Amino acid sequence: MSKFWESKWVYRLLSFVLALGIFFYVNTKQVNNTRQTGTANSSLLATRSATVKVPLQLNADTTKYFITGYPQNVKVRVSGSSALVTAVKNTQNFRVVANLSNLGVGKHKVKLTEEGLNQSLNYKITPSTINVNIQKRVNKTMPIEVKYNADALAEGYEVGTPKLSTNSAQVSGSRSEIKRINKVVATVALSHNTKKDVTQNVSVQAVDSNGNTLNVVVLPESVKVTLPVSLPSKKKLTWSSSKVARLPRIVWLPSRATPTVSGFTGVGRYSRKSTNLLCQ
Secondary structure, eight states: OOHHHHHHHHHHHHHHHHHHHHHHHHHHHHHOOOOOHHHHHHHHOOOOEEEEEEEEEEESTTTTTEEEEEOOOEEEEEEEEEHHHHHHHHHHHOOOEETTOOOHHHHHHEEEESOOOOSSEEEEEEEEEEEEEEEEEEEEEEEEEOOOOOOOOOOEEEEOOOEEEEEEEEEEEEEEHHHOOOOEEOOOOOOOOBOOOOEEEEEEEETTOOBBBSSEEEEEEEEEEOEEEEEEOOOOOOOGGGGGOOOOBBBBBBBBOOOOOOOOOOOOEETTEEEEEEOO
């Protein structure tokens, strides 16, 4: 038996089996690593699409011109590398611009462009073009009127003089819209059967003669309004004895005679308890 283990062939066989085991172990690990790396690379190289909603920015002198007709937001569909698209969707580190810097007063059709997107990404802006109306900007200061529904007050109750955080507003817009302004109002909503003072923060709007809201900018956008509500006290008629005119004293004449007093002539009855004339 000892001779068997001392044989060179036994050691050669054991060395071969050990080497074969190490070979399979190393190759299996390399295969697993290759698969993991391939999966990771596939995730990075995979393509996807996403739609992002972003605000539209105007490149124009808005202190000099009043611009209407453009949307507040636009949609951008981005496609490309999954990692880049995900980053764009999460950070929105780009913007969509309408360049109006070289345009004058009037109506124009403008193409929208993007700024900040990775060049390897594909994108589509919706809408791709917009129609704008550029007009000279006009500013005007107007008083704020408080509006409320008097029918909502409890019976007999009245509203006193409203108190506002500011009594006037700065209105900006095109000349044509400014001319249409009838008044600037702050509408207070009263609940049914109101009996107490009401304080609200309400929006301020410029309206035309028909009550339609106009396309202008009003600053401040809202004001604090307080409506004093009260039940007026009943007024009582009072008489002052000093103001009651007393009838003049008379001199009684014989029966069937008409009593006369200087400056006065009348018919009356005589009272023994009083020398005052009691008119009938």
